[in-house]
Amino acid sequence: MESFNNLLLTMDGMLGSAPWFPWVLLGVGLFFTLYLGFPQIRYFGHALKVVRGKYDHSSAPGDTSHFQALSTALSGTVGTGNIGGVGLAIFLGGPAALFWMWVTAFLGMTTKFVEVTLSHKYRERTEDGTMAGGPMYYMEKRLNMKWLAVLFAIATVISSFGTGSLPQVNNIAQAMHDTFGLSKAVTGGVLAVLLGMVIIGGISRIAKVTSTIVPVMAVLYIIGALAVIFANLENIVPSFLSVFSDAFTGSAAAGGFLGASFAYAFNRGVNRGLFSNEAGQGSAPIAHAAARANEPVSEGMVSILEPFIDTIIICTLTGLVILSSGVWTEKHENLFQSADMKIVAGQYTDGNDEHVQELFGFLSNGDSKVEPFDGTIFVYNGSAISDEEFTVIHARSVAENVRYQVGEDLFTGNLEVRGGQLVNQNIEVWGDSLVHSVALTNRAFQRGLFGEYGSLIVTFGILLFAFSTAIAWSYYGDRSMTYLFGPRAVMPYRLVYVIAFFWAAIEDTTVIWNLSAVAIVVMTLPNLFGISVLHREMKSTVNKYWETEAYLSDAQKSEKAKMAAAAHKAE
Structure with a gap:
């Protein structure tokens, strides 16, 4: 698993964590924001009217309402990124990371407007009678790039696991274990069964479930966050x-x-912002393609609301909870994960400025004198008594009060260390260090008006958020399988999806997050390329929408025609 994690880190270093990727993502959003005249501001009010059904057409083709499509898409985005993702962003980048999450969301409102509009425009009805859409359809039907469409669809299937299934249940299982001591395998098993029962019903059942869960989970989480902020x-x-x-x-x-x-x-900040609101990733257009609408722009309007709700509101609340509580700079007792732990030669403390600078350089792959430790650690009754100087680094911090265990028993014996890692992976290492992801948010919520009971908000929040995300992403994956292999491939995909959902509940958190980071970028790049090529068509489509008054409902068109006829008769 360590070798696989290192491979993922290498791939992420060339993709999502590479210096060029944030500029590409933000660059596309900035271009469309300027090119379309800040639609995320000018069309925001109209978007609210559309989602309330003011411009609905009774005869419009589709499987869901505007609100259900928005709920399904939001359930795919409002998940661990809003709870664990913000905690991870602040853990890695400090308060500044939250600022860049905001920038990513603001520009992402336009990016999502574009990708949803174009994908909805080229959707089609499948053999089983349901609507199917997404970037792969405009890539094939408009760009005539079948190869790019296939690449995107394959990336979507992979990302449905890396974004939708694996990190979601992993965080649920961790939260349930930390709060109630519940076995991760039990949590994974129960939720896998429930997931299978929901997704087997297709988009109709998915839309009904998510349109119920999303409002409930949002209210619950906001109340808990405000309790900490106040x-x-x-x-x-x-x-x-x-x-x-x-x-x-x-x-x-x-x-x-x-x-x-x-x-x-x-x-x-940009990377976690993308994981949170998925603007540019091309996932939300798949859910919006099922919405009942004659005009693709109207559904694009609805999607403008997603990054605003997801990041500007919910992620901001999470960020303020973490920052105002102060837990992001504090060390807490926790079980060290091997992928997050490194043993280095020499003794270092975070109270020494020179040590801090050297350790930061080491952890950031910059200039540093710090070297991984190689040697033997002598342990008695759980504590190291070795004469050799070494420092345990966990979660990008100097670990304190470190103890070594085998299950519930304190370890006594020799531990071999090679390249900064324990050779015996069966040894549990406990101690005080920084925490991240859901664990960080969980501790922050305990600093509010509800005290320790605040962790229950996080536990049930992550349960609802993450489970609904897994539901939505199963739909993205099965639409991609439908595109690649036809409707018959959907059921085998759903079966594998549910099995993987259970497996991820008991896997290493860090490995899951790193897999997710790679999958997201592999899916995002083809979509950003496609919508950039179609920028002129996007602008003409929006202009036509306003010029032809396509946004009016049947009743409004009828009323306007009557008024025009009356005016003409009066003349």
Whole structure:
């Protein structure tokens, strides 16, 4: 598993974590924002009217309402990225990462408007009578690039596991284990059965379930977040100031946090922003393709709301909870994950500025004198008594109060270390270090008005958020399988999807997140290329929508015609 994780890190280094990727993602969003005249601002009010059904047409083709399509798409985006993803972004990039998540969301509102409109325009009805759409359809039917469409569809299937299934249940299982001590295998098994029962019913059942879950989970989470924010009200202004002041300089070291450069905060903020709202990834257009609408622009309008709700509202609340509570700089007792742990030669502390600088360089693959430790650690009754100098680094922080166990028993014996890693992977390492992802958000929610019960908000929030995300992504995957192999391939895909869902509940969290990071980018790049090529068609489609008054409902058109006839008669 360690070798696989290293492979994923290498791939991510060339893709999502590479310096060029955030500029490509933001560049496309900025181009369309300027080219279309800031549609995320000008059309926001109209989008609210569309989703409320003001312009609905009774005879429009499709399988779901505008609201159900929005709920399905939101259930695919509002998930672990809003709880664990924000915690991971701040853990890696500090407060500055939240600023770049906002920028990604603002520009992403336009990107999503474009990708949904174009995908809805070229959707089609499949053999089983349901609507199917997504970037692969405009790539084939408009760009005449069948090869690109196939590449995107394959990437979507992979990403349905890397984004939709694996990290979602992994975070649910971790939260249930931390809060109730429930076995991860039990959690995974129960949820896998429930998942299978929902997705077997197709888009109709998925839309009904998600349109119920999304509003409930949003209200529940917002109440919990506000309880923490009000309890730490004096820290809100400093938290906001740190987000903006660090945006272009990076975040300085604080407490156990070793600091983050501008480049690191920028990259992590954009990367986590994409994971959260998926603008540009091409996933949401698949859900919106099922909406009942004659005009593709009307459904594109609805999608503008997604990054706003997902990131500007929910992720901001999570970020303020974490920053105002102060837990992001504190060390907490936790079980060290091998993929997050490194043993280095020499003794280092985070109270020494020179040590902090060296350790940050080591962890960021920059200039550093720090070297991985090779040797033997002598352990007695769980504590290291070795004469050799070494430091345990976990979760990008200097670990303290480290103890070694085998199950519930304290370990006594020799531990071989090669390249900074324990040779015996059966040894559990516990201690105090920074925490990230869901664990960080979980601890932050305990600093509010509800006290320790605040963790229940996170637990049930992650349960609803992540489970609904897995439901939505199963639909994205089965539409891609339909495109690639026809409707007969859907059932085998659903079976594999459910099995993988169970498997991920007991796997290493860090490996799951790294797999997700690679899958997202592999899916995003073809879509960004496709919508960029069709920028002129997008503009003409939007102009036609307003010029022909296609946004009016049947009743409004009838009323307008009557008024015009009456005016003509009066003349």
